[in-house]
Amino acid sequence: MTFNVQVDPGSADYVQRASQEAIAENKDLVIIMNTPGGLLDSMLSIVGSITDVQSHGLAVYTFVPPAAIAASAGSYIALATNAIYMSNKSFIGPSTPYIIGGDPGQVQHVKNAMIKEITFLAMANGYNVSAAVDMVANNTAYTAVDAASVGLITGLIETYSGFLSKVGLSGVPLTDFSEPLYDRFLSFVSDPTVDGLFILIGIIALVLDLFHRTLFLSVVAVIFIALGFLGAQLIQASVVGILILIIAAALVILEVKAGHGFFAITGIALGIAGTYLLAYNVQYSPSPYGVVQYVILGATGAVLVVAFLYLTRIRHALMAQPKLIDPGRIVNMTGRASTDLVPGKDGVANVGAEDWTAVSDQFIPKGSVVRVMAVADGKIQVTAATPEPEPTKSGEPSSTPPTTP
Numbered sequence: 140m141t142f143n144v145q146v147d148p149g150s151a152d153y154v155q156r157a158s159q160e161a162i163a164e165n166k167d168l169v170i171i172m173n174t175p176g177g178l179l180d181s182m183l184s185i186v187g188s189i190t191d192v193q194s195h196g197l198a199v200y201t202f203v204p205p206a207a208i209a210a211s212a213g214s215y216i217a218l219a220t221n222a223i224y225m226s227n228k229s230f231i232g233p234s235t236p237y238i239i240g241g242d243p244g245q246v247q248h249v250k251n252a253m254i255k256e257i258t259f260l261a262m263a264n265g266y267n268v269s270a271a272v273d274m275v276a277n278n279t280a281y282t283a284v285d286a287a288s289v290g291l292i293t294g295l296i297e298t299y300s301g302f303l304s305k306v307g308l309s310g311v312p313l314t315d316f317s318e319p320l321y322d323r324f325l326s327f328v329s330d331p332t333v334d335g336l337f338i339l340i341g342i343i344a345l346v347l348d349l350f351h352r353t354l355f356l357s358v359v360a361v362i363f364i365a366l367g368f369l370g371a372q373l374i375q376a377s378v379v380g381i382l383i384l385i386i387a388a389a390l391v392i393l394e395v396k397a398g399h400g401f402f403a404i405t406g407i408a409l410g411i412a413g414t415y416l417l418a419y420n421v422q423y424s425p426s427p428y429g430v431v432q433y434v435i436l437g438a439t440g441a442v443l444v445v446a447f448l449y450l451t452r453i454r455h456a457l458m459a460q461p462k463l464i465d466p467g468r469i470v471n472m473t474g475r476a477s478t479d480l481v482p483g484k485d486g487v488a489n490v491g492a493e494d495w496t497a498v499s500d501q502f503i504p505k506g507s508v509v510r511v512m513a514v515a516d517g518k519i520q521v522t523a524a525t526p527e528p529e530p531t532k533s534g535e536p537s538s539t540p541p542t543t544p
Contacts, residue, residue: 143172147329150185151185201220217292218260224293234275238420374417377419383413476488495518
């Protein structure tokens with residue numbers, strides 16, 4: 140299997156599937172590794188899958204190709220395998236865990252736990268325990284050459300074929316186990332930056348739908364918000380971050396009524412903060428936030444602010460337009476009852492080529508001519524009206540017989 144991914148719920152499921160396949164076919168498992176690390180919980184799950192393969196009398200091997208890395212959480216996974224071969228210009232570590240928002244006591248608590256974990260893995264598979272602990276305790280990284288010289292890995296090899304020969308798999312039929320599309324999807328939504336932006340974009344789509352009512356925007360909004368919360372659940376995101384995102388949503392939606400831009404900008408700022416806090420107190424190795432993530436968050440915030448300024452201009456333009464029909468102007472106009480009008484119940488009457496909710500103090504059958512007496516609370520008060528006789532057209536004989544002089 141090619142582990143060219145981050146350590147997250149998607150890649151954990153990928154390794155679990157590959158492990159079960161290896162057990163079912165009674166084959167050893169080879170991991171071609173190039174990972175920057177990721178979630179500690181997912182790393183522990185992957186280590187568990189590797190241990191499951193080994194418990195069936197099978198071996199698991201790690202190969203780190205040229206210029207690849209087995210960093211952070213990846214170093215624990217590599218040390219859980221029976222043999223590690225690395226190429227020049229590759230490295231392993233550092234392995235110190237990172238907790239966003241964690242106080243010093245929390246950080247030290249997790250760090251101590253990971254020192255115990257990496258010690259156990261190194262001892263179980265015959266690697267240099269001191270060097271392994273050094274990666275966690277002092278955030279040390281080793282080049283392939285240095286790792287081989289201190290016994291942190293099994294050895295050096297430059298090619299995949301050479302690696303297979305070293306572990307006794309040369310000439311053995313190999314089955315490539317590619318990462319399923321489902322696991323790639325899980326990995327994508329397991330990124331806290333993606334989750335926060337999905338929720339924020341979904342909220343913006345809902346607001347846009349209020350200005351440009353289309354089914355498409357509503358569907359997009361629902362999908363994005365659902366994916367955002369799904370990802371937040373996968374990484375066991377901070378409740379604080381989710382609550383801040385909900386508050387941000389309320390402020391953005393409130394902006395539709397306020398129209399001055401303050402609520403929108405405040406909501407967007409809180410949305411960005413909530414996105415960052417989704418990873419609050421979640422254990423990573425290394426941190427999920429770097430320069431790229433900060434640039435994405437900043438650029439997204441700027442685009443959303445500009446978008447809302449544009450929407451504010453649209454809103455003001457719409458508010459400045461004259462009303463198509465002023466309700467006050469239809470008083471004394473006549474129309475027809477579109478439904479039976481029953482005292483004490485709402486009906487419908489068509490006045491001025493538009494249907495209105497109508498009420499009446501008397502029963503008026505459907506199709507009768509009605510006259511508008513008043514307009515209140517969005518409803519019209521009507522009464523029955525006698526239709527005026529149509530004037531006789533010139534050239535047509537009168538229906539009244541002539542009188543004899």
